[in-house]
């Protein structure tokens with residue numbers, strides 16, 4: 001595997017070997033600014049470093065991969081090395097879309113027969129807690145696929161373009177009690193995720209916004225379990241989200 005940056009700690013051979021992959025291959029167009037959001041500072045560390053640390057510090061995770069934008073490969077390697085992270089074994093180039101970056105993880109793990117479980121996490125979710133990571137790992141003892149989610153608290157509607165030609169109109173209020181907002185980490189038995197993506201790639205109409213959706217659509221014989229997420233595990237997506245994350249981080253500090 002190229003771009004090796006650190007040696008891993010001794011794995012615990014009594015449980016499935018687990019790799020976490022932190023997806024940092026995006027450019028952060030919606031946030032704007034001169035560099036991808038994963039490299040922005042948040043409470044004295046970068047967004048990326050915070051996301052990686054949550055997995056690096058978890059005893060149930062054996063190894064961490066970081067997927068980054070090609071032009072920021074050396075910078076990411078430096079950042080990982082200087083952050084004192086112990087389990088990052090490689091910094092790799094992601095793909096042109098989030099889905100392509102997930103596929104790059106699967107490619108990187110080809111020829112690594114020892115890996116049994118994989119957690120995929122957005123670098124853009126730097127406030128993920130160890131508790132959430134552990135919930136995913138525990139659920140993976142009983143399921144082939146696991147997604148972190150929180151209940152929808154707003155009323156959710158389906159819209160259509162207005163008949164008058166201006167704006168949108170509501171067509172349906174979707175019953176809310178069964179709605180959840182998906183977050184990451186999402187965890188998989190590696191062979192389940194690989195099979196789902198193999199089938200998806202053979203489908204010319206394949207699109208996805210997360211990895212659990214790929215398993216749901218292409219390997220429906222595997223239940224995708226939901227584990228409780230946290231509202232604080234926000235995805236830095238739009239301008240202003242970083243300020244919200246700073247506030248949450250300060251509040252967390254005040255309670256620790």
Ligand SMILES: Nc1ccn([C@@H]2O[C@H](COP(=O)(O)OP(=O)(O)OP(=O)(O)O)[C@@H](O)[C@H]2O)c(=O)n1
Pocket residue numbers: 023024025026027028029030031036037038067094095096097098099100101121122123124125235236237
């Ligand atoms: N080609 C891509 C696109 C996204 N991601 C990662 O997937 C996560 C969720 O994506 P998103 O929030 O959309 O990040 P960006 O693609 O960077 O943002 P934008 O869509 O605004 O450009 C982020 O951690 C992002 O780095 C990735 O690894 N590879």
Ligand SMILES: C[C@](O)(CO)[C@H](O)COP(=O)(O)O
Pocket residue numbers: 098122181182183184209210211235237
């Ligand atoms: C994977 C995800 O974070 C689940 O909510 C989300 O779908 C990523 O979406 P994005 O548009 O790539 O930020």
